[in-house]
Amino acid sequence: MKKSPLSFSMLQIYGLAIFYFTANSVLTVIFPLQAADQGMPEAEIGLMMGIYMFVCMLLRPWAGQIVSKYSVLTVMKYLLIGHVVALLLYVWLGVNSLYVVRILQGIVTAFFSMAMQIGITQTLRDEDRGQGMAIYSLSSVMPGLYGPALAMILWVQGDLSLLLIFITILAFAPLLFFIKSPLPKTKKANASFTMKEMGEGLKIAFIHKGLIVSSVVMIIGASIFGAITTFLPLYLITTNTGNVGLYLFLQALVVVGSRFIFRKYIPSDGEWHAGFISLVLASSIIGTTMLALLPIIGSFVYISALFNGIATAMLYPTLTTYISFAIPESHKHVLLGLFLASYDFGFSLGGVLMGIIIQFGSYPMMFGACSVIGLIAIGYNYSAKSANGQESFLEHNKS
Missing domain, CATH: 1.20.1250.20 (MFS general substrate transporter like domains)
Structure with missing residues (x-):
């Protein structure tokens, strides 16, 4: 059954996107600051931060086919588990994990955006698709309004434990919005790449x-x-x-x-x-x-x-x-x-x-x-x- 773009279940999907991208928005500010604080040179900071999008680049051409083959719901489940693993790895190991965390974030993000867009397309009526995609796009950029400010507030406090607690919350929050979400289980025949x-x-x-x-x-x-x-x-x-x-x-x-x-x-x-x-x-x-x-x-x-x-x-x-x-x-x-x-x-x-x-x-x-x-x-x-x-x-x- 097709959903309305402003139905409760669709708001649940937009909330999933907001909390996922909030973590990215906060860590994009925190990682360079923390790396520089530990003495990492600028060239290495650029490499560490850039590897995230480099991994996205490598996986992007395959993302649509894999999501279509295994269904949005199935792929999203594993993506959110990967999101939890990446953030908890950072909470556990701190600066020593930054390269691995950025790679894991790149893998998850490459498939997340594709899964969300395919899921919205399949969930809404054709005439509502544009409105749904517009709201999703807004959901993905909204964390940029408050994420950096939250990151700086946590950073200037000087208490790393508060930051780690917040990151742990952001690791699990998307899972709460995923439960009983209307993301489709439909698999596409002959979708192998x-x-x-x-x-x-x-x-x-x-x-x-x-x-x-x-x-x-x-x-x-x-x-x-x-x-x-x-x-x-x-x-x-x-x-x-x-x-x-x-x-x-x-x-x-x-x-x-x-x-x-x-x-x-x-x-x-x-x-x-x-x-x-x-x-x-x-x-x-x-x-x-x-x-x-x-x-x-x-x-x-x-x-x-x-x-x-x-x-x-x-x-x-x-x-x-x-x-x-x-x-x-x-x-x-x-x-x-x-x-x-x-x-x-x-x-x-x-x-x-x-x-x-x-x-x-x-x-x-x-x-x-x-x-x-x-x-x-x-x-x-x-x-x-x-x-x-x-x-x-x-x-x-x-x-």
Whole structure:
């Protein structure tokens, strides 16, 4: 029986998402701070944080097939057990477990988001699917409003036991929302994944101009987001020039607000809109440039949260919407997985490479580098426009 998007059982699913992503939101702030406190160099912190999204990237193309083969309910059960194991491992071993915990988080997250989206699709009526996906998307970003602030409150208390108790609660809370949830048990026949399909999808990916250009822009944009997420808390604390919780709250508030306010402006016609994408990238460049100038502008740095929030909110849905039109239906599940993996790869790469720049340079130099690669992305983005003038990416795909 199909559910209403605002029924009690669907609210239970959204609650599951909120508590799952709350743990990620808190630990994304805590891990770099704790690692730096133990003397871990910036390059290694970037690697430790980046390995999470790197694992997501590797597993993303397989996630949809595995969820379809074994059912959303079955896969989610094991995912949440893995979530508990990862967080309790951190509670038990502390800093010594960070690499293993990040890998486990990457494995769980790669399948969690896919299982949730497939589950919502199968649970709701077709006409309610958009509303359900919108509420789920909101549920996944809401922890960004309060998670970093909670993390900083727990961190400045200096009492590690309070943090560990809170993490233990977050480990088990999603299980409470999973019990008697309406997640479907349906298995899809012939859903097994073959390397032949992956090979065919890769061949198409390498000759598909639209997929290549959008993936490169996504990788560059995500690398900037990854650098900000990983190193901004350390930057503000080491320079003692801003409140980490306030900055991240403002940025998350802009992300949530932008996705709602500007949702109707996201191009949805299958064409490459270089001007719109350039505006999004320009917002990111302004934000990172202001962060690079933090020693000069001081408290005005909070304005950069507005620009970074807009870029974070708009780039992913804009490029994903375009790709949903551009890739061929015959290999859509493989190519979409590969494209989404480009975001994971970029996010991971940003933490690793920018950590090296900080270690051998400085934080302002790193954020300046983010602005430079943002400019490169704008230039590359316009190469798509010139190609689009000769042959539509969509037409290229159909041929």
